[in-house]
Amino acid sequence: xxxxxxxxxxxxxxxxxxxxxxxxxxxxxxxxxxxxxxxxxxxxxxxxxxxxxxxxxxxxxxxxxxxxxxxxxxxxxxxxxxxxxxxxxxxxxxxxxxxxxxxxxxxx
Amino acid sequence: xxxxxxxxxxxxxxxxxxxxxxxxxxxxxxxxxxxxxxxxxxxxxxxxxxxxxxxxxxxxxxxxxxxxxxxxxxxxxxxxxxxxxxxxxxxxxxxxxxxxxxxxxxxxxxxxx
Numbered sequence: 633x634x635x636x637x638x639x640x641x642x643x644x645x646x647x648x649x650x651x652x653x654x655x656x657x658x659x660x661x662x663x664x665x666x667x668x669x670x671x672x673x674x675x676x677x678x679x680x681x682x683x684x685x686x687x688x689x690x691x692x693x694x695x696x697x698x699x700x701x702x703x704x705x706x707x708x709x710x711x712x713x714x715x716x717x718x719x720x721x722x723x724x725x726x727x728x729x730x731x732x733x734x735x736x737x738x739x740x
Numbered sequence: 741x742x743x744x745x746x747x748x749x750x751x752x753x754x755x756x757x758x759x760x761x762x763x764x765x766x767x768x769x770x771x772x773x774x775x776x777x778x779x780x781x782x783x784x785x786x787x788x789x790x791x792x793x794x795x796x797x798x799x800x801x802x803x804x805x806x807x808x809x810x811x812x813x814x815x816x817x818x819x820x821x822x823x824x825x826x827x828x829x830x831x832x833x834x835x836x837x838x839x840x841x842x843x844x845x846x847x848x849x850x851x852x853x
Contacts, residue, residue: 640780664840675830676783676846719782728835730782 635659638720638731647737649710653734655703655720662722662729667705670717670733679705679718688729710738743767744845746831751850753825761816761848763831769776772805772814773832773842774798783830790837800808825852 637682638655645651646693665682680687682694682703703720715738720731744765753759765772768771771790775783785798789808808814814833818825828849832842 634782636782666840673828673849675847677844678841681840723840727785728783728840728842730784732780732782 633658634731635724635729636720636722636731637721638734640732640734642735642737644719644737644739645710647710647712649738650734651707651710652707653705653718653720653736655705655731655734657701657703657720657722657729658731659722659724660699662724664723665703666717666723666728667692667694667703667720668721668730670719672716676719676730699721707736710736712738714738744831744843746829746845746848751848753850753852755852757822757852758817758819759825759850760853761829761831761850762819763814763816763845764812765814765831765833765843765845766812767833767835767843769785769833769835769843770810770811771782771834771837771839773834774804774811774816775813775830775832776800777828777830777847786816788837811829818852825850 666677668676669679670676682696686695691708695704715735719733773788774786787806789795805817831845834842
């Protein structure tokens with residue numbers, strides 16, 4: 633079993649839709665959590681950190697449930713430019729563990 | 741502009757040849773990392789360095805070597821001992837090893853035939 637698991641998708645949604653991605657992690661020693669975005673054939677870039685209290689950045693909302701070892705990312709009012717792969721990442725003792733990513737394709 | 745550069749963007753080599761991938765950063769970060777990414781897979785850690793003249797093996801270090809003679813530079817050599825070297829190689833840095841966020845270079849696509 634992978635330490636960080638994501639549904640690879642792809643998720644195909646129309647513009648304006650709300651879409652949610654989920655991620656589970658298996659190691660309870662994980663200390664901090666992130667969502668990275670990776671465009672096709674490019675490097676990953678930090679989208680947002682994830683906090684237990686939940687945090688929002690514009691159309692993006694991230695949530696962490698430590699008890700269930702579950703992380704989520706909600707994207708509201710999807711744009712064509714949101715099309716990318718979203719990587720769930722956990723930091724365990726200074727080591728980043730990457731999920732395989734969930735691919736989102738937003739259609740006109 | 742501060743950032744991480746990797747060169748070249750694309751690299752083609754014949755089987756049996758060693759090849760060195762360049763990674764330079766001007767962010768004044770102590771920690772640097774090398775990852776490899778294969779299609780449909782997450783990033784896997786090859787080597788990391790927390791400070792100059794020190795580096796540690798990651799999860800898939802076999803067939804690779806690194807050096808950290810300068811804070812700004814962390815080159816990766818893919819040796820002929822690496823069984824499946826064709827991949828997308830990403831270099832990253834962070835202020836310290838404990839920092840959660842890492843900054844990535846644009847990557848090098850290595851094809852070995």
